[in-house]
Amino acid sequence: MSPNQSMNTFETPAEFRAAFDALLAGTHRQLRLYDHDLGLLEIDHAPRHATLRALCVAGGGRRIELLLDDISLVTRRHPHLMQLVRDFGHVLEIRQADPDAPRPNEAFVLADRQGVALRADKTSVHGTLHLDDARNAVLLNQNFESMWQRSQASVSATTLGL
Numbered sequence: 253m254s255p256n257q258s259m260n261t262f263e264t265p266a267e268f269r270a271a272f273d274a275l276l277a278g279t280h281r282q283l284r285l286y287d288h289d290l291g292l293l294e295i296d297h298a299p300r301h302a303t304l305r306a307l308c309v310a311g312g313g314r315r316i317e318l319l320l321d322d323i324s325l326v327t328r329r330h331p332h333l334m335q336l337v338r339d340f341g342h343v344l345e346i347r348q349a350d351p352d353a354p355r356p357n358e359a360f361v362l363a364d365r366q367g368v369a370l371r372a373d374k375t376s377v378h379g380t381l382h383l384d385d386a387r388n389a390v391l392l393n394q395n396f397e398s399m400w401q402r403s404q405a406s407v408s409a410t411t412l413g414l
Contacts, residue, residue: 262382265292265398268369271381275363276303278383281314283307284396286349287359288374296332300346304333308340316344319400321374322357323348326407338409346407353402356395365389 255337262268272293287293291382294300307314320326327334336344349355359379361369366386371379382388 259383259385261379262369263378264380265377266400267296268292268371268377268379269297271369271379272361273300273303274381274383275361275367275369276307277301278367279307279363281364283316284319284360284362284393284400285317285360286319286356286396289319289323289325290320290330290333291319292377296330301332301336304336304344305340308336308343311343314343317400318344318346318397319349319396319403321349321351322345323407334407334409337407343411347400347403349405350401350402351403353399355399358390360396362392362396364388365393368392 262271270294285287295304303315307316323346333346338347346396357373359371359374361367366384368382368385368389369376369379370382370388370392
């Protein structure tokens with residue numbers, strides 16, 4: 253690890269959320285997340301939601317891309333996030349990973365192509381936070397981009413009915 257690289261481990265859901273919040277607070281252009289679902293994040297928690305909203309409002313080509321293995325509960329369990337999708341669909345997008353394509357075992361969050369929160373196993377909360385790890389971030393961004401391009405189903409904030 254280079255001298256300017258900062259790494260911390262997290263062992264609990266609260267520590268994982270703190271790692272996510274640290275990345276989110278430092279995001280200026282792009283936040284990408286790949287996970288099974290959003291269950292660990294408490295994404296609708298008021299301060300977290302406010303920070304996500306501020307990133308959306310800032311505009312200027314900013315992007316938040318959430319790629320999940322399971323999107324089935326997003327609309328029911330995360331109403332504040334869905335409000336952001338409705339109001340800022342040009343900034344915030346949620347997609348389902350292609351179930352027929354190979355998917356990594358790890359879950360990760362990427363901030364501005366340098367910050368990384370990595371859990372080596374999606375079923376476990378244990379992981380590491382690297383606030384400045386461009387080398388690892390490049391590889392994870394390539395994996396994310398490949399999965400993002402293959403994904404089709406996205407979460408919609410509008411309900412269509414007859």
